[in-house]
Amino acid sequence: MSGLFIGLMSGTSLDGVDGVLVDFSQPRMTVIGHVSAPFAPELRAELWALNTPGTDELHRAALAGNALARAYAAVVHALLERTGTPAGAVQAIGAHGQTVRHRPQLFDGTGYTLQLNNPALLAELTGISVVADFRSRDVAAGGQGAPLVPAFHQGVFGRPGETVLVLNIGGISNLSVLGADGSVAGFDCGPGNALMDHWCQAHTGEPFDRNGAWAATGQVLPDLLAKLLQEPFLHQPPPKSTGRDLFNPAWLAGQLMAHAGARPADVQATLTELTASACTACVNSYGKYSKTLAVCGGGALNAHLMQRLQALAPATMVVPSDALGLPALQVEAAAFAWLAQQAMARKTGSLQSVTGARGARVLGAVYPA
The missing domain is CATH 3.30.420.40 (ATPase, nucleotide binding domain)
Structure with a gap:
């Protein structure tokens, strides 16, 4: 089985998407390729606006998730083309999504964390399995859901x-x-x-x-x-x-x-x-x-x-x-490639000592290709 995974990261800086193609088949992982792409100004503005309450949020968030998935897919295709890698050789994409609310342990004791994304659309656009929603299982187990790295x-x-x-x-x-x-x-x-x-x-x-x-x-x-x-x-x-x-x-x-x-x-x-x-x-x-x-x-x-x-x-x-040994702009994206690998192998990706959850958990939901 291939040891290739793609990690995608669009963080709270809202500057764009970093994507890496990582090979985990050897004891020491290797980053084979890295692509960065800025957000289109209108998508960046909408993601920024959705960080705070506003009108028609559910509709706007759904469409922003679609647009984000398309931006992710463009980075994935660029990575595959740049490295000469067929989509079928990649086991999975780790796509964290864009965090717009993070309120663990609040309100009802569990709280919530919310990342905009459409991993099903990303799987359709790339033909590669997608692992997403990494935080919520840790929050459900009483943890902070962050940091994940x-x-x-x-x-x-x-x-x-x-x-x-x-x-x-x-x-x-x-x-x-x-x-x-x-x-x-x-x-x-x-x-x-x-x-x-x-x-x-x-x-x-x-x-x-x-x-x-x-x-x-x-x-x-x-x-x-x-x-x-x-x-x-x-x-x-x-x-x-x-x-x-x-x-x-x-x-x-x-x-x-x-x-x-x-x-x-x-x-x-x-x-x-x-x-x-x-x-x-x-x-x-x-x-x-x-x-x-x-x-x-x-x-x-x-x-x-x-x-x-x-x-x-x-x-x-x-x-x-x-x-x-790992360039500054590749670290977080590589971390989500690693988390995708852990999820596909049904191995835990969290640490109780970090998030305060009741124990380590397998993180992420899988959307098969």
Whole structure:
């Protein structure tokens, strides 16, 4: 049986889709191909809007799921063409979908998590089995349903006898603590790129602050930073997870009410410092014995943010995950290829130590080709 799987990721940054073709047939996985595709502006705008309550949500969400599946299918076809791989050689696609609500353990004790997607349509468009809906089984078992990547991080980045930290900075940031003794912990730290991207888009028209160059021209506002860092989530012990349900433009607007006259570049510098501070607080509390912090996700490409992480965690060497063998923009997509492989083999993909569920579970629903 083929060891080929495709992983697709469109994260909370809402910048587009990353897809990887991965070969798991050898002891060490190999990424054979990687394709990135930006979202069409209208799809990005609709996905953004669906993160908050609005009119006719169910109808709009269904159509957005269809559009997302078509965007996923385009990436899959590009991957197959680029690598010369027939669709029939791929066992399954791991398609996480686009998270628009994440409220585990709330309301009725179970809560819910909701990812827009149409995996049935994706299976029809590609002729490949699709594994989707990775979070809900963990939530049903009393867990946070997130983060899902620490078990994968352990397999790829773990080193016997050494504690390694992996920090994923997408729209939200999450940390995996890979213990020297084989233990694994992981949790969301707080905002990643989401607030920075929003502020940059609103004030410069650019979708993100390339290399953090705009933030680097500003000055951190100490009073605003202190207020932002008072957010209760940042002080909760793990297991914990969050999303745009909390760290969104409305939250930011409330925080900025007393700083209406602030220069936009100074706010951007402060939002960058918020992300760096939230992440390094977790590093310094839960990963103090680690010599290495490997950063993946879009945040790894933000030079100013990487500098601030290093300054705030001076005892740890901050490097992009490329230094540990897997490029920063491939890590999350590869994780969903791995989760698809686990699901198809009926093996667990979650860790009780990470999500707080009643136990490890097989994650994902399968839509056969």
